[in-house]
Amino acid sequence: MHYRGLLYRALNPIWAREPLSGEGARRFGGRFNPKGTSALYTALSIMTAIREANQVGTLQPTTLVAYQADLEPIFDATDAKALRGYGVxxxxxxxxxxxxxxxxxxxxxxxxxxxxxIRDGYAGMLVRSFAKGATDADLNIVLWAWGGEPPAQLALVDKEGRLR
Known part of the structure; x- marks a missing residue:
């Protein structure tokens, strides 16, 4: 699938100056990336991004960012038939x-x-959020490939240079 639009991410302030790095996920691994593989966990809504970033305990300091995205190919993990094709x-x-x-x-x-x-050439995956309080309508896009050019173009929305 092709995704074009805004995405959101609630960052630990440690990573706020590098909102496109994927370094934290690479170091520690995540649900959809093993250690050593960079990933950006983004959400299609602000509230989903906040839920994702604060899954344990009380709300912690968080930096909220937005990205303008034009991404493909994205695997649609909300499609049960597509998942079955991967035996999942x-x-x-x-x-x-x-x-x-x-x-x-x-x-x-x-x-x-x-x-x-990743081996099959997907830049990322659309998947529902599994954070506490999330519903089927809370969706994420996990990216394994992104940059400034198509086909997996992701640009930080920061016209005022607040994170630079």
């Missing part, structure tokens, strides 16, 4: 033990899916 179910995407799986097996099943999608 929606329940497997939602499994909350991915960190345990990563610790025990080196990589979680969702991270293995991400690696397959």
């Amino acid at each position: 179910s929606p329940d497997e995407l939602a499994a909350d033990d991915w960190r345990i799986q990563m610790g025990e097996n080196g990589k979680a099943p969702t991270q293995l899916l991400a690696e397959r999608l």
Whole structure:
């Protein structure tokens, strides 16, 4: 699929000066990226971005940013048929033990899916949010490839240079 529009991200202030880096995800791994693979976890709404960034405990200091995106190809993980094509179910995407799986097996099943999608040339994946309080309408795009040029173009919205 092709996604064109705004995306949002609620950053830990440590990464606020590098909102396009993906470095935190690369260092620690995430649900949809193994350690060593950079990723940007973005959301289609501001509230989803805030939920994603503050999944443990009380709201912590957060820097909210927006991106103008023109991205393809994006794998649509909200499409159960497309997921089945990769041998994955929606329940497997939602499994909350991915960190345990990563610790025990080196990589979680969702991270293995991400690696397959990357090999197949996808820049990212549209997937529902699994953060506390999220509904099926809360959607994320996880990116593994992005830059200043098509086909995976992502530009920080910062006309006033506040993060520079």
